[in-house]
Amino acid sequence: MPYEPPTHTVERSLRATTGARTVAGVDEVGRGAWAGPVTVCAAVTGLRRPPAGLTDSKLLTAKRRDALLPVLQDWVTAYGLGHSTPEEIDALGMTAALRLAAERALNALPVRPDAVILDGKHDYLGAPWKVRTVIKGDQSCIAVAAASVIAKVSRDAMMAELESSADGCAPYAFAANAGYPSPVHQAALAEHGPTAHHRLSWSYLDGLPQWRHLKKHRPSAEAAALESGGQLGFDF
Template sequence: MSPTAAPTLRVERSLLRAGHGLVAGVDEVGRGALAGPVSVGVLVVGPHTPAAPRGLRDSKLLTPAAREALVPALRDWAAAWAVGHAEPAEIDALGITAALRLAGRRALAQLAEPPAAVLLDGSHDWLSDPPGQALPGLGEPVLPCAAPPVTTRVKADTTCAAVAGASVLAKTARDALMARRHEEHPHYGWAANKGYGAPEHLAAVAEHGRCSQHRLSWRLPAAALPPAPRGARAADTLQPPVGPGPGRGARGA
């Protein structure tokens, strides 16, 4: 399938024919941001779900206006849907992979009926607990639900309609959160850059420092750091690339 072809329900329907009553497409956004939450969208389809709404694509292939226009149609089309978030402090405490899992569990916990199977974008199952590594409760009254069986598929966000829909729901929900948080911290430009490492965001961090919405455990590039004192050696100011620190288990987003 070409990158611009419309995603279909072919894979989802094969899982439904295998005996799964409901199948959830799952995708994440915000993995590579420097500030704000990581967000996971879930869109559930069933045996009687019709073809996807016209114009559906992976969220990265759509303009912001096109994503927003699709949201009402996606909500009407899906058998169920939800978006979950993990906040910057949770990313710092757990690492990015476990924070993704937490956000995904929060989304699944919102569904009235859990899906029998999950179709997850990518080649790595970050939604299921590794053996002996269940998520901590983090002070929540009820630990988010366990994940149903997961099928991973590379480029599912471009080929599988439920996953593409989940990506649009997650992206629009996270963008709206960052626009609201921009009002509290306007100098970082989050209304435009959504917490990613855009030049104006890095310049604002260098000038104003980081805030509670930044992932404090993540390294920042030299461009986002205050100027070095006069006479400092270059080696004193060099920083690793943007991204999580050692042991965080992140992949590029």
């Protein structure tokens, strides 16, 4: 399906209205996975013309994403990666875990950004960061699109490494599913239960009677918000 290429429109607007000189695009991957970290990339691109074919990572094949990664790493002005572990996600809840991973990514940049473009409508960063949220920013904003590709390829590689090197991870096929739900992943969970790399506050454990006793409860504030219909950015 044809798509409009991303632009620097939001970056230019932030420069004009706020005086921001360094603008970082931020995107995350792994929020809806059952296993592995949530990963955030912060990318600074300036106003240079992007590599051909850059768009939201979800619109690209794995082969195209892999080919784009080294090009983007050389092209961006700077980028930083941040992760929150399954243990941190279980202990803090997803909203706080996303903020932690994003702060780690932003703090990994050589220069603190004057403004941040955050993909989506939910600002999980907040003060003191100056945030502009953009729905589908990974499709419309060049810096966010770059961040989405770097985050996706980097996390996928981490999950593939887990499958090949971590004890007991081979049956879960993390290289193929990156920790997200899949028939093979579900079957492995039913037979072997969760590994040390699984999130134990996730609802998949409700469907596994023999492993349900391992489930951890989310922080009460997030649980209450979910029960009352609040939106905290969860993606199961």
